Amino acid sequence: AQKVTQAQTEISVVEKEDVTLDCVYETRDTTYYLFWYKQPPSGELVFLIRRNSFDEQNEISGRYSWNFQKSTSSFNFTITASQVVDSAVYFCALGSYNTDKLIFGTGTRLQVFP
Amino acid sequence: DGGITQSPKYLFRKEGQNVTLSCEQNLNHDAMYWYRQDPGQGLRLIYYSQIVNDFQKGDIAEGYSVSREKKESFPLTVTSAQKNPTAFYLCASSPTLLAGDGNEQFFGPGTRLTVL
Numbered sequence: 001a002q003k004v005t006q007a008q009t010e011i012s013v014v015e016k017e018d019v020t021l022d023c024v025y026e027t028r029d030t031t032y033y034l035f036w037y038k039q040p041p042s043g044e045l046v047f048l049i050r051r052n053s054f055d056e057q058n059e060i061s062g063r064y065s066w067n068f069q070k071s072t073s074s075f076n077f078t079i080t081a082s083q084v085v086d087s088a089v090y091f092c093a094l095g096s097y098n099t100d101k102l103i104f105g106t107g108t109r110l111q112v113f114p
Numbered sequence: 115d116g117g118i119t120q121s122p123k124y125l126f127r128k129e130g131q132n133v134t135l136s137c138e139q140n141l142n143h144d145a146m147y148w149y150r151q152d153p154g155q156g157l158r159l160i161y162y163s164q165i166v167n168d169f170q171k172g173d174i175a176e177g178y179s180v181s182r183e184k185k186e187s188f189p190l191t192v193t194s195a196q197k198n199p200t201a202f203y204l205c206a207s208s209p210t211l212l213a214g215d216g217n218e219q220f221f222g223p224g225t226r227l228t229v230l
Contacts, residue, residue, distance in 0.1 A: 033215075035218060043223060044221055100212055102219060
């Protein structure tokens with residue numbers, strides 16, 4: 001069974017704090033992709049990153065970084081020096097080779113206060 | 115600009131009425147999807163389509179219907195049989211259907227449906 005778990009329902013931080021959003025996945029496939037999306041208050045989901053199962057290198061993009069660990073089936077997302085504009089719901093998703101749809105987690109709502 | 119458009123942004127309907135939500139894409143994508151999102155919850159897949167004139171039920175298809183007569187368009191009808199239709203509806207598309215190929219899904223701005 002394919003599954004994505006985002007155990008943190010809501011996180012609140014003060015601006016400039018670092019914050020990590022957790023994502024744990026389950027799949028029996030050896031070939032798969034993991035995604036992170038951001039949903040700001042406007043509602044539209046915005047693609048942030050894609051990572052395939054054969055590439056465990058961490059990725060950094062500005063204040064965003066992602067840590068992929070196959071040993072723990074996790075794909076965590078860290079925002080460094082958070083800003084108010086980072087306030088949104090963040091979704092982790094899994095695409096396995098043998099399925100024709102993305103499996104989404106339930107999302108983590110991040111609130112960054114000034 | 116390429117993208118996905120959904121209309122209307124807000125929709126109100128009376129109980130017992132059918133209503134159709136529009137979704138159009140100009141990305142030349144083969145696959146299209148409809149999701150439902152309830153407050154504080156994740157995305158649940160309603161229907162998806164791989165090609166024209168073909169579509170599949172997702173996890174919560176009851177009370178909904180779709181059509182795919184054109185590659186660019188994938189309208190969703192919320193019928194009176196849907197017991198609790200008030201929700202936020204998101205349309206998405208991707209180059210192909212296979213999630214395992216690394217195809218990201220591109221999302222529209224959503225339609226917020228309220229049943230009065």
